[in-house]
Amino acid sequence: MISERMKVSGASFRDPSGFVVERDGEFLRVVQPAYAEHYKCLFDSGLYEELTGRGLLIPHEEIATEGFDGAFKVLRPRQLPYVSYPYEWCFSQLKDAALATLAIQKTALSHGMMLKDAPAFNLQFLDGKPVLIDTLSFEKLRLEPWAAYGQFCRHFLAPLALISLCDPRLGRLSQIHLDGIPLGVATRLLPWRGRLNFWLLVHLYWHAANEQRELPPGAGAASQAGSGKLRLSSLQGLVAGLEAAVKKLRWQPPKTAWATYYASSVTGGKYVEHKQQVVAEFLKSVQPRSVWDLGANTGLFSRLAADAGAETVSFDADSDCVEINYLQTRKEGGRRLLPLWMDLTNPSPALGWEHRERLSWLERRPPDMTLALGLVHHLAIANNLPLERIRDFFGRLGPWLAVEFVPKEDPNARKLLRVREDIFPGYTRENFEREFSRGFAIQRSAPLQDSPRVLYLMRNQRNA
Numbered sequence: 001m002i003s004e005r006m007k008v009s010g011a012s013f014r015d016p017s018g019f020v021v022e023r024d025g026e027f028l029r030v031v032q033p034a035y036a037e038h039y040k041c042l043f044d045s046g047l048y049e050e051l052t053g054r055g056l057l058i059p060h061e062e063i064a065t066e067g068f069d070g071a072f073k074v075l076r077p078r079q080l081p082y083v084s085y086p087y088e089w090c091f092s093q094l095k096d097a098a099l100a101t102l103a104i105q106k107t108a109l110s111h112g113m114m115l116k117d118a119p120a121f122n123l124q125f126l127d128g129k130p131v132l133i134d135t136l137s138f139e140k141l142r143l144e145p146w147a148a149y150g151q152f153c154r155h156f157l158a159p160l161a162l163i164s165l166c167d168p169r170l171g172r173l174s175q176i177h178l179d180g181i182p183l184g185v186a187t188r189l190l191p192w193r194g195r196l197n198f199w200l201l202v203h204l205y206w207h208a209a210n211e212q213r214e215l216p217p218g219a220g221a222a223s224q225a226g227s228g229k230l231r232l233s234s235l236q237g238l239v240a241g242l243e244a245a246v247k248k249l250r251w252q253p254p255k256t257a258w259a260t261y262y263a264s265s266v267t268g269g270k271y272v273e274h275k276q277q278v279v280a281e282f283l284k285s286v287q288p289r290s291v292w293d294l295g296a297n298t299g300l301f302s303r304l305a306a307d308a309g310a311e312t313v314s315f316d317a318d319s320d321c322v323e324i325n326y327l328q329t330r331k332e333g334g335r336r337l338l339p340l341w342m343d344l345t346n347p348s349p350a351l352g353w354e355h356r357e358r359l360s361w362l363e364r365r366p367p368d369m370t371l372a373l374g375l376v377h378h379l380a381i382a383n384n385l386p387l388e389r390i391r392d393f394f395g396r397l398g399p400w401l402a403v404e405f406v407p408k409e410d411p412n413a414r415k416l417l418r419v420r421e422d423i424f425p426g427y428t429r430e431n432f433e434r435e436f437s438r439g440f441a442i443q444r445s446a447p448l449q450d451s452p453r454v455l456y457l458m459r460n461q462r463n464a
Contacts, residue, residue: 006021006022006023006028006067007021007022007023008020008021009021009022009027010352010353010354010356010357010359011121011352011356011357011358013353015134015136016032016034017031017032017034017035017038017136018030018031018032018035018136019032026076026079027077027079027080028063028074028075028076028077029060029074029075029077029135029136030068030071030073030074030075031071031072031073031074031075031136032070032071032072033070033071033072035072035136036072037140038113038136038138038139038140039072039073039136041112041113041138041140042113042135042138045111045112045113046111047107047108047111047113047138048135050107050111051104051107051132054107055126055127055129055131056100056103056104056107056131056132057104057131057132057135058077058078058080058124058126058131058132058133058135059077059078060075060076060077060078060135061075061076062074062075062076063075063076075135077133077135078126080124080126080133081126081290081311081338082290082311082313082338082364082365083124083359083364084124084125084313084338084340085121085175085348085358086120086121086155086159086174087171087172087174087175087341087348088340088341088342088348089171089340089341090168090319090322090323090325090326090339090341091160091163091164091168091171091251091319091323092251092323092326092327092330093125093130093326093339094120094156094159094160094163094171095160095246095249096129096130096330097120097123097130097156098120098152098156098157098160098246099243099246099247100123100129100130100131100132101115101118101120101122101123101132101152101156102152102239102242102243102246104132105118105146105239106236106239108138108141109141109232109235109236109239112140112141113138113139113140113141114138114139114140114141114142114146114235115137115138115146115148116137116138116139116147116148117134117137117147117148117151118137118148118149118151118152118155118156119151119155119179119180120155120156120174120180121155121358122134122137125338127334127335128329128330128333128334128335128337128338129330129334141232143229143230143231143232143235144229144230145230146235146238149238150183150207150211151179151180152242153180153183153203153204153207153242154177154179154180154181154182154183155174155179155180156180156246157200157203157204157242157245157246158180158181158182158183158185158186158204159171159173159174159180159181159186160246160249161186161190161194161200161204161249162181162186162189162190163249163251164249164250164251165190165191165193165194165249166189166190166191168251168253168319168320168323169319170189171319173185175348175351178351178352178357178358183204183207183208183211184208184211184212186204186208187204187205187208190204197245197248199241199242199244199245199248200245202241202245203241203242203245251323253319253320253323253324254320269449269450269451270449270450271448271449271450271451271453272300273449274448274449274450275301275373275404275448275455276300276301276304278446278448278455279301279304279371279373279402279455280304280308282402282444282455282457283304283305283308283310283369284308285457286368286369286400286457287308287309288305288308288310288367288368288369288398288400289309289310289311289368290310290311290312290313290365290367290368290369290398291305291306291310291311291312291313291367291368291369291370291371292312292313292315292366292367292369292370292371292397292398293305293312293313293314293315293371293373294315294344294370294371294372294375295315295316295317295344295372295373295374295375295378296314296315296316296321296325296339296371297316297318297321297325297374298316298321298324298325298328299314299325299328299329299337299339301371301373302314302325302337302339302371303337305369305371306335306336306337309336310336310368310369311336312336312337312338313338313340313367314337314338314339314340315340315341315342315344316339316340316341316342317341317342317343317344317345319341322339322340322341325339326339342361344375344379345379345383345385347360347361347362348360348361349361350363362396366396366397366398367397367398368398368399368400369398369399369400369401369402370394370397370398370400370401370402370403371402372394372401372402372403372404373402373403373404373455374404374406374412374453375403375404376390376403376404376405376406376432377406377410377412377413377416377427378416380424380427381413381416381417381424381427382416384423386426387426387427387431387432387435387436388435388438391435391436391438391439391440392439394439394440394460395439395440395460395461395462397460398460398463399459399460399463400457400458400459400460401440401456401457401458401459401460402455402456402457402458403436403455403456403458404448404453404454404455404456405429405432405453405454405455405456406452406453407428407429407452407453408422408424408427409452410451410452410453429454436456436458439460439461439462440458440459440460440461441458441459441461442456442457442458443456443457443458443459444456444457445457
């Protein structure tokens, strides 16, 4: 029983060990008495201390249980600046999350515990690295086949193999299959050469065949078949085999036009340099705590926001750009910047049971400031969105907007019109300012050097 001040998370109902509630803007984890023995073991074994010390498990503090009738413990974990989902991650993000899951399982085994489940949704990115957020995923070690083996293969190994050997867009199958891509589907989509990879042969092809014959999980891997009782070394060998499988998979983004957009100096002259200067001035003026960079490309301007101290989420529809952005972010230490794969014309919807397990993109906590740089002409010309609909869309976000208007005479706008009829007589700077003034107060406009483009800082009237 919880008070009216709290709301149970729509994603938190499957595990009888506990559940997550939101109270006054904070997320808390309630631990049920049934999990008490495992929770005690988590601390007594030293596993919690080691995993949190290595940044693999989100830290928490215990708080009073008043208002939580019957609760064994109530935990206040470190709060996440943004919640993302595996189908929004690039290849290297998913690979890093997979290796983190296996590192956690390996460490748990050495402390007399194990992961009872292994969905990709149990991880989030914090300070640029994947971290397990479900403290109740651990149980005391049982020398039996790892129950989470199939789940790990569906959530991690199958999509990684499909991206690596087929096409990065197949990673989006995780959005359709919320409990992971079925192994039979994955193996039918993979090319024949996938069978030449020993680890994929064992953990995907043989595993899929065993599932069809309804054999126990992991019956074809690490000698898990037999009486059901295992040696610890068998479980450790399974983890080592999965690590080898994941590490062997690679994907190199091609040098697409978008991935090299700024390096090719889109409009020449001092355009990019001046734009960076103006955006930095806007950020200094607003001092946002959180920023969304929409159509971020490889994150050049996202980094300005992160360097200014804002928790920044960097969205782009091109998986190549997201991959490059993430690899650069990881190289730089990753603090305050999260690159994600998102098509704004078809963003992540609400999914799962009652459409409440996975939040839609617009249901998540909005930012203080939105960057929409070099984006409006793609929405208006390439996607036929009227300016008033674009204005209303931005109006649903945070209180501040930095938006760039790219007129038809701009070289990149001309490229969009080269392959289609110009049916956009209302797409002018005058109409842009008129329409946006109906929802925003224009604080400043700055024509950009060596370019016909104009950058605006606007205040959302809905949040005034």
